[in-house]
Amino acid sequence: MEQKEFHDVVSIEEAKQRLHKHFKAIPEVEKINLEEALGRVVAETIIAPIDVPPFDRASMDGYAVVASDTFYADEEHPAEVELIDHISAGDKRKISIEKGECAGIATGAPIPKGANAVVMVEYTDRIGKKVRIYKPAAPGENIMAAGSDIMRGETAVREGIVISPRETGVLAAFGAEKIPVYKKPKVGIISTGDELVEPGKKLKYGKIYDVNARAIADAAAENGGEAEFCGVVRDEPESLLAKLKEMIGKYDIVITSGGTSAGVGDLSYRVIDKLGKPGVIVHGIAIKPGKPTVIGVAKKKPIFGLPGYPASAMIIFDVFVAPLIRKLAGIAEKSRKKIAARAAMRIHSAKGRYEYLLVNLVSGGDGTFSAYPVLTGSGAITTLAEADGYVEIPESTEMILEGSEVEVRLLSDSIKPADLTIIGSHCIGIDVLLNLLPVQAKVINVGSSGGLAAVRRGEADIAGTHLIDERSGIYNVPFLQRLKLAGSAYLIRGYDREQGFVIAKGNPKRIKGIEDLLRRDISFINRNAGSGTRVLLDLELGRLAKKKGVQFKELAKKIKGYEIEAKSHSAIAAAVAYGRADVGLAIKTVAEQYGLDFIPLREEKYDFAVPKEKIEKPAVKKFLEVLRSEEFKKKLRETPGLRPCRETGKIINKI
Ligand code: AMP
Ligand code: MG
Numbered sequence: 254m255e256q257k258e259f260h261d262v263v264s265i266e267e268a269k270q271r272l273h274k275h276f277k278a279i280p281e282v283e284k285i286n287l288e289e290a291l292g293r294v295v296a297e298t299i300i301a302p303i304d305v306p307p308f309d310r311a312s313m314d315g316y317a318v319v320a321s322d323t324f325y326a327d328e329e330h331p332a333e334v335e336l337i338d339h340i341s342a343g344d345k346r347k348i349s350i351e352k353g354e355c356a357g358i359a360t361g362a363p364i365p366k367g368a369n370a371v372v373m374v375e376y377t378d379r380i381g382k383k384v385r386i387y388k389p390a391a392p393g394e395n396i397m398a399a400g401s402d403i404m405r406g407e408t409a410v411r412e413g414i415v416i417s418p419r420e421t422g423v424l425a426a427f428g429a430e431k432i433p434v435y436k437k438p439k440v441g442i443i444s445t446g447d448e449l450v451e452p453g454k455k456l457k458y459g460k461i462y463d464v465n466a467r468a469i470a471d472a473a474a475e476n477g478g479e480a481e482f483c484g485v486v487r488d489e490p491e492s493l494l495a496k497l498k499e500m501i502g503k504y505d506i507v508i509t510s511g512g513t514s515a516g517v518g519d520l521s522y523r524v525i526d527k528l529g530k531p532g533v534i535v536h537g538i539a540i541k542p543g544k545p546t547v548i549g550v551a552k553k554k555p556i557f558g559l560p561g562y563p564a565s566a567m568i569i570f571d572v573f574v575a576p577l578i579r580k581l582a583g584i585a586e587k588s589r590k591k592i593a594a595r596a597a598m599r600i601h602s603a604k605g606r607y608e609y610l611l612v613n614l615v616s617g618g619d620g621t622f623s624a625y626p627v628l629t630g631s632g633a634i635t636t637l638a639e640a641d642g643y644v645e646i647p648e649s650t651e652m653i654l655e656g657s658e659v660e661v662r663l664l665s666d667s668i669k670p671a672d673l674t675i676i677g678s679h680c681i682g683i684d685v686l687l688n689l690l691p692v693q694a695k696v697i698n699v700g701s702s703g704g705l706a707a708v709r710r711g712e713a714d715i716a717g718t719h720l721i722d723e724r725s726g727i728y729n730v731p732f733l734q735r736l737k738l739a740g741s742a743y744l745i746r747g748y749d750r751e752q753g754f755v756i757a758k759g760n761p762k763r764i765k766g767i768e769d770l771l772r773r774d775i776s777f778i779n780r781n782a783g784s785g786t787r788v789l790l791d792l793e794l795g796r797l798a799k800k801k802g803v804q805f806k807e808l809a810k811k812i813k814g815y816e817i818e819a820k821s822h823s824a825i826a827a828a829v830a831y832g833r834a835d836v837g838l839a840i841k842t843v844a845e846q847y848g849l850d851f852i853p854l855r856e857e858k859y860d861f862a863v864p865k866e867k868i869e870k871p872a873v874k875k876f877l878e879v880l881r882s883e884e885f886k887k888k889l890r891e892t893p894g895l896r897p898c899r900e901t902g903k904i905i906n907k908i
Contacts, residue, residue, distance in 0.1 A: 262537035264648075265572065265607055268548060271534045272573065275550040278580040284431040287424055290416045293434040294477065294583040301409045304400030305426045309364040311340075313395040316355040316377060316384055317368035320392040331378070331385040340365060355384050364396055371395035403427065413583060435583030440478040441504035442470050443496060445511040445520065446561065449485045458831060464563045464634050465510040469570060476575045477582030478506070488512060493524045501528060501554045505581065508574065511561035513545040521558035525549035528556065539648060541608040543569040563634040568609050589662040592642070594622035597712065598703070600653040602646040611640035612661055613697050614668050615676070615712045622668075623712050624661055625676070625697055639697075641668050671695035673872040677704020677716035680859055681842055682748055682895050685888050689879045692872045701785065705732060708742050708862045714873050716862045719750070719785050726792060728858035733906060740908055743868055745861045745877065746900040748889055751841040752786060753853040755829050760850050762835050767793055767854070770812045770836065777814035778825055778834035786822070789855060790838050841894030865908060877902060 282296040318334060326332035338348055339357035349366035350356055356365050370390035378385040403409055410420050449463040450456055466482050473480035486496050500507045512520035526532040529551035538546050542565035547558030557574055559566040576586055594614055602608045612624040627640045642661040653659060672692040679698040687694050704716030722731040733739045756764050762775060770777050780787040798805045809815050814834055819825050825837035826847040844851040867873050879885050881902030889895050
């Protein structure tokens with residue numbers, strides 16, 4: 254079904270070939286002033302037109318002499334020569350000396366004709382017109398010969414070099430005025446979508462800030478382009494067409510994002526195809542993320558219709574647009590460092606699509622790395638911000654087994670260093686704690702169970718967990734046994750998170766407790782199965798069912814919205830805030846954030862598991878110190894919905 258909506262989904266290679274066939278990226282050259290050259294790419298190897306220095310010059314203050322006059326000089330028998338002149342730096346006169354003569358000379362001044370050495374002032378005495386020399390000078394001593402720095406005809410700066418202050422210095426040394434550099438390709442960027450608002454403006458319900466324009470413009474600049482943002486365009490063919498027509502007249506490369514998915518009527522595709530011949534050359538690429546991509550060429554300019562989802566847009570930019578900008582800008586293709594790692598969990602991949610899977614790298618301590626897929630997905634911009642690199646998964650691979658070796662391409666030159674690796678469930682309390690902790694921490698959110706698995710593998714220094722045992726209602730402790738961690742990891746009591754019903758401000762529906770969920774005029778929003786909050790709800794419902802003497806199933810059936818699941822605490826609060834539900838179960842923190850009312854139900858224990866062998870690690874010790882500190886407890890109390898308990902910071906299991 255989806256396949257059909259795209260005209261013809263092609264491989265990455267095929268897409269690249271089509272682009273190359275219709276658009277040859279040939280860099281152009283311009284000459285610019287030296288003062289504008291910093292950061293630009295040299296387009297032609299620059300040959301030094303003069304010697305630097307252009308003349309023999311003194312490298313010390315002293316006297317220019319004929320070396321042989323001084324050969325037998327020493328403290329007892331100084332040589333004596335006649336002082337005939339003084340030459341300062343910049344002196345334009347053509348002076349010469351004879352044997353038996355000398356001239357006073359300043360550092361940087363031209364050596365007079367006939368002289369072949371400079372004696373430092375320190376080894377001389379001047380008596381009227383005579384100079385006594387106490388030390389022999391070798392020919393060439395203290396003279397910087399013409400061309401000894403840069404020789405005329407020598408290569409001064411090579412083609413392809415990005416000009417740094419070192420190069421501008423060299424170029425200034427021979428007075429270079431106009432520097433041949435590659436033109437920066439002009440890149441025009443727009444975002445499409447009725448929902449988009451430019452950062453800085455007010456956000457209304459249903460709207461989101463435009464992420465792509467900023468990220469794409471900066472990525473274009475980073476790769477050597479001259480990027481310009483040309484605004485947000487509404488989802489309307491006429492305005493988009495008018496805008497794009499204007500842009501292909503002005504820019505070397507045109508980039509839009511959004512409006513590429515077949516579902517929204519495929520705006521970009523239709524409009525790009527109207528810009529001129531050949532129009533759309535690629536519509537749909539077998540890549541993940543980023544399948545709904547459009548590439549067109551019109552008026553000899555390439556036009557990229559990137560997907561709307563930020564991470565997809567950036568991956569497509571990286572694979573197709575960045576190489577093109579770099580080529581036009583004369584910059585070599587980016588080479589990314591590779592690192593071998595183990596897959597930290599089983600990874601499923603889309604069949605028939607070449608996948609770029611973003612991952613976090615965690616060091617196992619023995620020099621090996623584990624790769625954790627970043628779970629936020631292509632709709633999230635943080636997917637890219639948090640990732641260390643990506644694993645490329647070929648079309649034919651559908652699954653990578655846990656523990657198997659993968660090759661990770663680093664997004665930066667090095668892996669983000671971390672003194673402390675926290676893997677597990679996400680909680681704002683960790684942010685509060687880390688704000689008081691002067692260490693580099695890497696926080697990877699994989700949920701409670703994922704965190705405990707990372708503890709078992711020794712990859713996490715600390716795992717935040719809030720798993721509730723369905724039978725006993727006890728938090729975390731039973732799971733250490735269940736996951737065979739009881740003897741090998743400490744469980745440290747964290748803090749309490751208040752969970753309860755999130756309801757509209759002022760409680761218009763007069764909800765008092767769990768029994769109200771059964772009312773016909775109340776709509777509920779549930780958490781996803783498997784989440785701790787969901788387990789808690791079902792536990793409470795089970796109790797209610799017992800009390801009422803009915804089946805759990807019967808009770809659940811009566812709740813309007815029991816089967817509608819939201820995946821996070823925030824999503825529950827947002828649903829209630831925007832009137833999509835009357836009530837949901839979540840932590841108090843989000844109720845406060847959304848200005849909603851809250852009916853407490855039960856405390857949830859948010860604890861920390863630490864592998865036995867990590868407990869003495871300095872950063873872990875510091876973490877625990879802060880956890881136990883009064884300052885942290887005070888800050889925690891100021892955070893709505895979180896509060897320390899008597900055991901905060903205590904080890905609660907025996908090893
Ligand atoms: P579209 O291809 O227009 O259907 O967009 C796909 C998804 O990406 C939608 O959820 C859009 O709201 C989102 N999106 C599109 N453009 C942007 C943008 N510039 N910044 C952030 N999200 C965007
Ligand atoms: Mg859109």
